[in-house]
Amino acid sequence: AGAAEDKTLDVRFYDDPAGFDPANIFRIENENIAFNVFSGLTTYDGKTGAIVPDLAESWENKDNTTWTFHLRKGVQWQKGYGEFTAADVLYSYKRILDPATASPYIAELTGIETMEAPDPYTVVIKLKQPNGGFLHTVANYHQGQIVKKEAIEAAGDQVRWQPVGTGPYYLESIDVNSRIVLKRHKGYYKGPAPIETLDFHIIKDDATAAIALRNGEIDLLMRQNKEEQLQILKDAGFKMNHVDNYAATLKVMNLSDPILKDVRVRQAIAYAIDYPAITAAIAPSLQAPAYSIMMPWMEVFAKDAPRYEYDPEKAKQLLTEAGYPDGFTLKALNTSAQGVTEQQQFEIDYLSQVGIKMELELVDTPTYNQRRNKGEFMTATRLLPAINPDMILFSYLHPDNRSPKGLNGAQYDNPELTATIEAARAEADPEKRMELYAKAQTIAMTDLPYVPSTANNVYWPSKTNVTGVNINYLAQVNFWEVDE
Amino acid sequence: MAHFSIPLPARRTVSIDLSRFNGIVRLLANRRVQLALMILVPILLLTTFRSVLPIAGPLETNLRAMTKAPSLEHLFGTDRMGRDIFSRTLAGIQISMFVGFAVALLSLIVGLVVGTLAGFFGGAIDRVMMTITDIFLAFPSLLLAIGLVSVMGTGMLPVVLAISLSDVPRFIRLQRSMALSLRSRAYIDAARTVKASHLWLMTRHIVPNTIASLLVAASIAAANAILVEAGLSFLGLGIMPPAPSLGNLIRDGQSYLEQAWWISTLPGAVILLIAISLHFLSDGIRQVLDPRSRK
Amino acid sequence: MLVYSLKRFAQLFTTVLGVVTLVFFTMRMIPGDPISAIAGDNLSGEALDRMRSQMGLDAPLFVQYLNYLGHLATFDFGNTVTTKLPIIGLILGALPVTVSIAVGTIVLTVLISIPLGTLAAFTAHKGHRMLDNAITGVAMVLDLMPSFWTSLVCLLIFSLTLGWFPASGTVSIDDPAHLLRRIALPVLVLSMAQVATLARITRTSVLEVLSEDYVRTARSMGWSELRVLFRHALKNAALPIVTVIGLSFGNLLNGTVIVEFIFTLPGIGNLLVGGMNSRDYQMVQTLIVFYALIFVAINFATDLIYRVFDPRVQF
């Protein structure tokens, strides 16, 4: 904090930065930087999570196939790269699509058939197939973030460290070991942000981070993942900025497993564990029970998809029907990064009461990822970043995306569901689309290739004088709104 | 010859041969060893018979008794899942002691074999082995731990291996230096004059005379292993919970220090007690061995 | 001296080569590769394979090994996998942090434990066991507390309650005062674990020296006990002490991981864990080369210091 003009906000950053090139950015903390440096055609509203205009002032679409975006005029690039135009949009998307870029997000844009810029402020995109969720694709997230050709070329192989965007903040300096400094972009199209400098300090340990906040060294904690520390901070009167249900944790059931391929077994597992009780006991702030692979705040969320309330008797009955009256051994692949969580310990407890012996296979993160991606597990877990429902349904349930190729780790293949989501994607009528999505959710929650366990809440505790910390459903904060 | 015959009290030879137990008797007479045993024996008894104690199981959660301070019902209090920390500590002692013991044993055996060979034969064998030892010494132990956990998954074995691998070079060096100095002892020469085999020399003359010093090192290594396991747990590389190794208990409770000090402090105190008594034990062995301290 | 340097160089060469080979093949034996480490929850297997082939991780292992040795020979350490930053730069940036922690720890440890150990030895030599036991006891208790626990306790006490030292903040080598404030707590925590060992070895070796014949000779010429202690005993006891200091310096360089993590210090341990977790082969290998170099350098320095303390040591 300082004089009105050169206010500085000290923010905790919780891991080593990995770079901010939209083409290959990953992990939430990096995405948060990129989110404030870049803009997309659309973006997410911090409070509601709804898609709102960003660089595109408005748009229209025909059959979910031809999308026309009308760009904002007079938007200035950071660092003197001039005005933003439609050419930048085309360049950015083509860059992702260029195999030489080797962007992992290429698949998001392969649905594009043609892109055109009839004039500097209009972009017309034609899709190969209708896609009702296309506004998510061009949002300020990963592939949707617009870069400047000249800046990219100037950076050479250091693009990830020299991001130039049109967002409210630009990257002033970075010390990959300890610190990232963002400065406000004076020419931001919505006007300069209230805070001059965002000083991100890398503090990995949650307990240390809490102490730093209490010590006054830090104004805002990007994430605090320890329930006990949240409790302390809450009691000490800090502001508990948070977003609930930002993502769901799923138990991935590998359907190629001889036991798990029986749907009754999967349902039994869902009945056997009392997630509401678990979350209330161990992490009332950080977790909530999840009942679906969609989050309740999503437009497409189907309220009447099947739910599995805690019912051990039912679980036992289902197991008996499936031929496992004495239970079986469930091997759960997990990362060792957090050790065995309390949640897992409770799961073991609950499952054992219906006779299922859950055994944890803990391996370190790279190993875990590798095995999970190859499908070498019985069950594993996945955190669904919940923003584009269509993308979620396709990547997790569509047979084309079965692992190791895609994210469908359950190896799930139900033609009925496949047809439903394909139809939904193509459907132009919003109401019918919703119906189709609801049907898909019902099928998915009946078949249970993924058992939803908990929904995660994200906390960014801050000093009381810090305002405007609105965490969106991608766990990102638009610092343009933040003030102190 | 002027000789007055005066009956002298006959010197009686003790027929029971106590000298065989001499070492153990002297060890038990040592004050530090007594102190160590006074701590270790009750702890071991408690852990062994913990199942008959009127306490909850170490994994039993109780959502109605979460984060309770120490009381008569829960001697060490409970943690956030309502588990009885006393019971977990007892179970943890078993795991941690096993880790300590396994590490000590492994280091001892490898150190003994390799160190004896290197020290006894010297020359090329020695140089090769010492280079390998050097390589392992220069290799950060943490890296070994991560590697082992990646290959073998988490569990007792990789933890034990990871800790031993960094202890082993030290044991090898210790044993080697002792073997080196022993091999020129006259008694080895005496055995050589009758063409005793190398195996004979090593097993009869070198090992029996170094084993005690190695035991001293081993008991310290055991204490150390318990601590290292705690550190590995902190980094997510130790023995995985819910198995309540003492390291896990401390790690679990570490961030509750302000709200519930007992969760980490009490198991920590137990580690301290065990480690100190292991040190006492080693000191005791050392004292008993050291001829200078035999007054 | 020349011969000795040649010998040391040969040792350096074999150690580094051995370590490098060991780490190269171990890293590739363990499951997971840089790409799988990057893979979060929302990258598909297809996307990952694309990245993998781009990085050329599909060449035969032996070719990769020879390649690597070739790069090593030309001091080309390459870039990190995830961040594409020059590895050597990262290491050279992190090294001063870790080294200053290690040096700080050694200095503090020496300042505490040598007087303490000497005092203990002196009292033990005079037959007063009480003080001797008290000193060794306290040192041992400090030694046996896990550092992640003491770290947090120190943070709570010295940072939060007393406000003496910051819990976070940048570490700049150029600003010694600031650096000192930042590394004070980690140094304290690490010293706690070192004091016992060094005090113990000091005690043992000083005690041993005190019963040497030449100490009696000095006493017989009218040297006072304190002068004997400082002029004769410490100097003669120096060899084992220096050895232990050398060893703990080596250990410190890879034992700072936990404090680096808790105290947010961007040191070598941080790089190592990060490199390992992201399966950054190049990073880990390069770090190992550094470790081996430092290991050999410390051995070398220890020998040189031996020479200072003991004229009998010849090269």
Next chain:
Amino acid sequence: MNLHVPIREPLLDVRDLHTHFVTDTGTVKAVNGVSLQIEAGERVAIVGESGSGKSAMAMSLLRLLAHPGKVVAGEINLEGHDLNRMSERQLNDIRGAKIGTIFQDPMSSLDPVMRIADQMVPPIMRHLRLRRDAARAEAISWLDRVGIPDPSRRIDAYPFEMSGGMRQRVMIAMALSCRPRLVIADEPTTALDVTIQAQIVELLKELTAETGAAMIFITHDLGLVARFAHKVGVMYAGRLAEFGPVGDIFARPQHPYTQSLLDTIPPVDQQERRRLAQIPGFPPDMKRPVTGCAFKDRCPGAHRHCFEEAPELAARGNDHVAACWLPEGLGADRTVERPLVEPLAPTGIPGDDRVAVEINNLHKHFTGRSALPWRKPPTVRAVNGISMRIRRGETLGIVGESGCGKSTVARLLLGLDPATSGDIFIDGIAQMVFQDPASSFNPKMTLSSIIQEPLIVTGWGTRLEREDRVRELLGQVGLDESYMHRYPSQLSGGQRQRVAIARALALKPSVVVADEPTSALDVSVRAQIINLLMDLKQQLRVSFVFISHDLLTVSYVADMIAVMYLGEVVEYGSADEVFHTPAHPYTQALIAAMPIPDPAAEAARVQTPLSGELPSPLSLPPGCSFASRCPKATDYCRSHKMVLKPYSATRETACHYAN
């Protein structure tokens, strides 16, 4: 105290000194009421068995005992001031200044990491109140006086850069540097070679005479006493048993202990080889209270009174006191008790001419590692061409200064090291008895398994047979069967050496090589072992190789003597001849340096100690290897190699002049 009142005030007057070591297992009363007076300029020797309290007494004078040793009572009057009542600080003004001290082991008595100057100069500055440069000059002059060549340079050397003899000279220079009135020397020459010992003793004698300092000289060696002392104090169990002028003590010893001590020395006169006297039993445990005379259990003359009351020192003539109830101790006829040793013919077993060992042109070179690969590695010619034959039943003695290659020959004989060249023929097997009884045995093995080891390794007999053999062997070396299950640490030095002999005999060897088997033992025990060896030699007709640097003992034990110098044999012949009419200048020097336990004889000898020290075995001179130290050496000697040539029928020698 019924001591006579001295006419003048003595320099040092010690009265009823008691020194205790308080240990966990009891209080060791190391000095238990010692009183003695020393006058200025007097050289007093203190002798006695190991553990009798000699060092404790000497160290008590300056309170130099480390914990747990403590002077608990007594007066130590130095020139009228009681040292025992002084504070540490006051005492520090006495230490070095009034009383200088020389310790036994020159190797460990100087601080290895400090230059000589740094050890010598500060005390001089302090006690003589000199400035640094003056003190340094003083130190240099002392180094010069003790015979350090080039002292102004050597003062900046480190101790490790000097030989043992040099270091002991430095010790002496240091002890005398502040002109003390009294010098305490605790076995100052025990660790040195005879030749060096002779030099050091002469030096001490000269310097104390020059400065008028009195001296307390502790030693085991009665020969040295005869050569050196004015007065002798014999200590036993923390007390003085006898004290008197040296001539009296040797000629008319009054205490049975003194008498026995004197009788344990091999006689110089080889005509009648009597068995050496043995003092039975062990010294008393000084933790236990003693009633009566402490020596009573070992005294053949002990009677009832000795068990009841401890005798006080009582006058036995002029200045001569002894603490014994017997008026004349054991008396003069005690010698007759000891039978004559039946001398073996120098040819071994009469009528048996077979050779047990034959050595031809034996070489052993130790090649070091050269500093640079292209340089020639340094080579120590430890054994440089020796040839010998040992007949069955014959005892060959090998003598020579330290480092001359004696042990190397032994190891070659036993096949422990391979020879560089030359060959060794042994008819039967060779076994060994080592010098250091402490390291000769695996401390973790019982005596039974130690003795059995050669049998087991060679696969001899069954377990029961082996155990029988162990009993038999123990009997042969005079140990009780009950010792079978003991561990080496439970034995005394002498008993251990018996066990070593038993082990060596287990396989019925034809040759037993004993490398300094007695040099770590007390005189009384030494006598037992020598007697035992003599007995075994007669009984078993084994050939012995007896290595020692103690010429007297070798000449007593051996039939043939080989004198070694720098890896070569310079004189070889029958023991009597070599000892009584040495032909080689080196042998002559050795014998001249050897102290004879007879004050009269010593007084008559002209002392011209061999100068210099053994040259480095790394660079042997081209000619006669002894030339550098030989008083008779000429250019011819320096350029021509000498080889053994017959000198008489039973003797060969390698000297140009002798031949």
